[in-house]
Amino acid sequence: MQTLVKPAMFQLRDIFHHPATLLGAMLLGGWTGTLFPGSASLLAAVSALYLSLIQMAALPFVILAVYFGLQRLPSEPGSGARLARLAAMSLLAMLLCAVVGVLVAGLGGAGAGMTAAQTAALGKLALRSEAQFTMALRDSGDGAAEQWDIGALVPDNLFGVLAYGSLPSVLIGVLCFGAAVAVQDPLRSAQLSGIFEGMYRALESLVNAQHLAARPPPSLLAARSATTAGVEAIMLLGSFLAAFFVAALAVCAAAIAVLCWKLNKSPWLVMLALREPITVCLFSPVAVAAVPGFIQGMSVRLGFSRGLVELVSPIAPVFLKAGEAMFFAVLAIFVANLYHHPLVAADIAWICALSWTAALWSVGIAGGKSVILGSFVMASMSLPLEAVLPVFMLVEVLCEGPRNLLSFLISSALIALVADGLYIKNEQDFEAWQPSTLKLVFTRKQALFVLFLLLIALFTVFCAGVGYGLRKAF
Numbered sequence: 001m002q003t004l005v006k007p008a009m010f011q012l013r014d015i016f017h018h019p020a021t022l023l024g025a026m027l028l029g030g031w032t033g034t035l036f037p038g039s040a041s042l043l044a045a046v047s048a049l050y051l052s053l054i055q056m057a058a059l060p061f062v063i064l065a066v067y068f069g070l071q072r073l074p075s076e077p078g079s080g081a082r083l084a085r086l087a088a089m090s091l092l093a094m095l096l097c098a099v100v101g102v103l104v105a106g107l108g109g110a111g112a113g114m115t116a117a118q119t120a121a122l123g124k125l126a127l128r129s130e131a132q133f134t135m136a137l138r139d140s141g142d143g144a145a146e147q148w149d150i151g152a153l154v155p156d157n158l159f160g161v162l163a164y165g166s167l168p169s170v171l172i173g174v175l176c177f178g179a180a181v182a183v184q185d186p187l188r189s190a191q192l193s194g195i196f197e198g199m200y201r202a203l204e205s206l207v208n209a210q211h212l213a214a215r216p217p218p219s220l221l222a223a224r225s226a227t228t229a230g231v232e233a234i235m236l237l238g239s240f241l242a243a244f245f246v247a248a249l250a251v252c253a254a255a256i257a258v259l260c261w262k263l264n265k266s267p268w269l270v271m272l273a274l275r276e277p278i279t280v281c282l283f284s285p286v287a288v289a290a291v292p293g294f295i296q297g298m299s300v301r302l303g304f305s306r307g308l309v310e311l312v313s314p315i316a317p318v319f320l321k322a323g324e325a326m327f328f329a330v331l332a333i334f335v336a337n338l339y340h341h342p343l344v345a346a347d348i349a350w351i352c353a354l355s356w357t358a359a360l361w362s363v364g365i366a367g368g369k370s371v372i373l374g375s376f377v378m379a380s381m382s383l384p385l386e387a388v389l390p391v392f393m394l395v396e397v398l399c400e401g402p403r404n405l406l407s408f409l410i411s412s413a414l415i416a417l418v419a420d421g422l423y424i425k426n427e428q429d430f431e432a433w434q435p436s437t438l439k440l441v442f443t444r445k446q447a448l449f450v451l452f453l454l455l456i457a458l459f460t461v462f463c464a465g466v467g468y469g470l471r472k473a474f
Contacts (some may be wrong), residue, residue, distance in 0.1 A: 014234050037357040062205040062314040064173050064196055065295060069311030070178035071193065076305055079219045082418045087310065089417065090320050097251055097322040098355040101329035102348055104247040110239045110330060111337035121386060122236045168318050168364045237395050247326055248402040255409035259348045263302060273301035278405065287317035287404040293410055304419055316411035318363070323403025324349040325359035331374045331392065335383050350380055371396050
């Protein structure tokens with residue numbers, strides 16, 4: 001009997017999902033953005049729509065992942081000591097990132113060697129860009145107390161913070177709620193966990209479907225970043241961007257090396273297991289969008305404890321500000337070289353410490369606002385960051401992807417370091433989830449009665465809205 005062998009074929013879907021295709025689309029989008037800077041408003045609108053769709057599913061998924069991580073983690077031996085070690089090592093990793101940033105920027109001479117014409121062009125660009133931003137760099141009150149409000153991070157109302165709070169306060173509230181549920185009798189919380197489990201799996205599927213279906217947005221995001229930053233700003237701050245990217249690449253390579261060492265695997269296998277979340281992290285400025293991929297890659301493909309991964313991976317991009325520490329350190333060296341300020345060993349050590357502190361300070365501060373904290377580092381050396389701050393806020397969007405990737409890969413390496421003794425093997429099996437179907441059967445009279453009640457409810461809401469509007473008017 002003749003056996004027919006199906007020839008190997010490249011599917012169009014695989015080509016579109018390949019990282020090389022995404023990189024080419026990103027470069028094409030950046031080139032398009034530089035050619036058509038007038039399309040900034042349209043690109044910003046489309047990018048905001050895409051990011052809103054991603055956040056719609058990713059943020060609830062992150063909340064539920066933290067909840068289930070807390071439910072599964074108590075079954076692991078020594079979970080409390082592991083979390084304490086993980087927190088201490090995270091702080092140390094942030095400091096090491098600042099040190100690497102200082103070394104790479106110092107050895108590469110970031111900001112040094114700029115000609116008088118380039119310095120003048122940088123000043124003109126800063127003056128021209130300053131009108132785009134409205135901010136208060138100084139305040140008559142205690143600025144440190146106002147910028148870092150501990151009370152805003154610790155919620156007093158879980159439902160209120162879920163509706164209106166920032167992501168750090170939401171995660172802290174979920175940690176408290178999940179810890180309270182974890183100490184209860186499993187029989188009492190089984191029904192609640194079952195409801196959350198269905199939502200968790202549905203959101204995971206939705207996020208994955210969004211990543212698979214929405215592949216053109218990386219090109220649009222790159223075009224938006226190019227139009228926002230501008231070719232002139234990228235060229236003038238090329239040494240800063242090069243130093244930051246090289247330092248980030250070195251730390252990411254070290255984190256991959258730690259994973260390879262602990263798993264006794266080749267770098268190719270580790271990169272293949274984490275290829276999808278790394279791609280999403282680089283090409284999407286929303287850090288939480290890569291959380292499902294990292295949970296899948298670290299637990300199922302690499303075999304780490306799912307409870308530990310589900311708890312740490314969502315928290316890492318929010319509280320592990322390793323990328324920000326490196327950013328502030330490279331920024332300090334660049335500005336010091338720009339103003340020809342000599343640095344001694346004590347100054348370099350002080351820059352590392354202040355960059356680490358500013359990174360902790362940036363928890364809860366998203367986007368370009370975090371760049372303002374660089375003035376905290378510059379103040380110790382009496383360097384005027386405000387003169388070039390608008391230009392750095394323009395190029396800050398180019399550093400979002402590497403900063404998020406640093407947080408994820410460093411947290412993955414730390415999980416590998418504290419996971420000794422836990423169940424680790426390839427293709428880890430975890431509890432299978434079987435969806436259940438709820439079937440509702442109504443008679444014709446019951447259906448008409450439900451429809452009648454629904455119409456009454458809608459009419460009541462309408463009348464309440466009209467009455468409230470009339471009261472406000474008169």
